[in-house]
Amino acid sequence: xxxxxxxxxxxxxxxxxxxxxxxxxxxxxxxxxxxxxxxxxxxxxxxxxxxxxxxxxxxxxxxxxxxxxxxxxxxxxxxxxxxxxxxxxxxxxxxxxxxxxxxxxxxxxxxxxxxxxxxxxxxxxxxxxxxxxxxxxxxxxxxxxxxxxxxxxxxxxxxxxxxxxxxxxxxxxxxxxxxxxxxxxxxxxxxx
Numbered sequence: 137x138x139x140x141x142x143x144x145x146x147x148x149x150x151x152x153x154x155x156x157x158x159x160x161x162x163x164x165x166x167x168x169x170x171x172x173x174x175x176x177x178x179x180x181x182x183x184x185x186x187x188x189x190x191x192x193x194x195x196x197x198x199x200x201x202x203x204x205x206x207x208x209x210x211x212x213x214x215x216x217x218x219x220x221x222x223x224x225x226x227x228x229x230x231x232x233x234x235x236x237x238x239x240x241x242x243x244x245x246x247x248x249x250x251x252x253x254x255x256x257x258x259x260x261x262x263x264x265x266x267x268x269x270x271x272x273x274x275x276x277x278x279x280x281x282x283x284x285x286x287x288x289x290x291x292x293x294x295x296x297x298x299x300x301x302x303x304x305x306x307x308x309x310x311x312x313x314x315x316x317x318x319x320x321x322x323x324x325x326x327x328x
Contacts, residue, residue: 138179139252140315141243141270143261144186144222146283147308148172148208151262155190158200159207165282171312173217178316181250184222185242185259185266192228221249238265243273260311262286264298271299282307 145151150163172182190196205222212218223242225235235241247254259270262283270277279298281289288296293304305311 137181137250137252137256138319139246139250139257140175140180140182141185141246141257141259141275142172142182142308143263143266144184144208146262146285147260147266147280148184151283155195156204157190157196159203162204162207164208164211165308167307167309169212169215169217171307171309172212172219173215174312174316176217178319180315181220182218183220183246183250184224185237185246185269186222186224187237187265188224188226189228189236191226192231198226221246237263238268238272240269240273243269243275247273258315260305260308267298267302271302277302278311279304280307280311281305 142148145156148164148168149156150165152161156162175182188201191198191201209219223246225233225237225242227233227236229236233241235245243254247257254274257275258278259267259275260278260280261267262280262285264285267277267279277299279285279296279302281304296304305314
């Protein structure tokens with residue numbers, strides 16, 4: 137199984153300085169939903185892993201989070217894309233949980249749910265804590281220069297303080313193009 141774990145805010149949708157606390161505040165990034173659809177068509181199963189401490193801080197509730205995700209799923213379906221699941225940490229930073237990124241708990245839960253060794257899983261997101269959590273879980277990591285990492289576009293890739301072996305991509309669409317090209321090259325190399 138080809139499994140990819142994406143971050144949500146800043147990867148699929150626009151980040152906010154506060155929180156995406158309602159469906160009206162959830163706005164897909166240009167090309168991001170279509171990138172998920174292309175990945176799905178290429179045989180990739182896509183899962184979201186996201187910190188949602190606004191719940192733990194009392195800034196929004198589960199009904200609001202569910203409504204945000206319902207909007208996200210509807211918009212993905214409209215372009216032919218799909219998410220297998222959304223895993224989230226509802227805890228505030230001071231709770232000290234194992235599921236809040238950069239801790240690897242969400243990734244471990246995903247690996248268990250899908251029965252996939254985490255070394256075979258790719259992780260892509262705009263937040264360093266997302267790729268740090270993926271690296272701590274043993275996944276192959278990819279940093280997207282959107283959202284929290286957009287300011288790194290002017291920095292040499294070698295100067296970015298990401299886990300070793302993290303590959304850097306302009307956005308989710310560029311990452312999808314790269315990953316699908318890797319799949320095509322692997323398939324061509326194995327063709328008789």
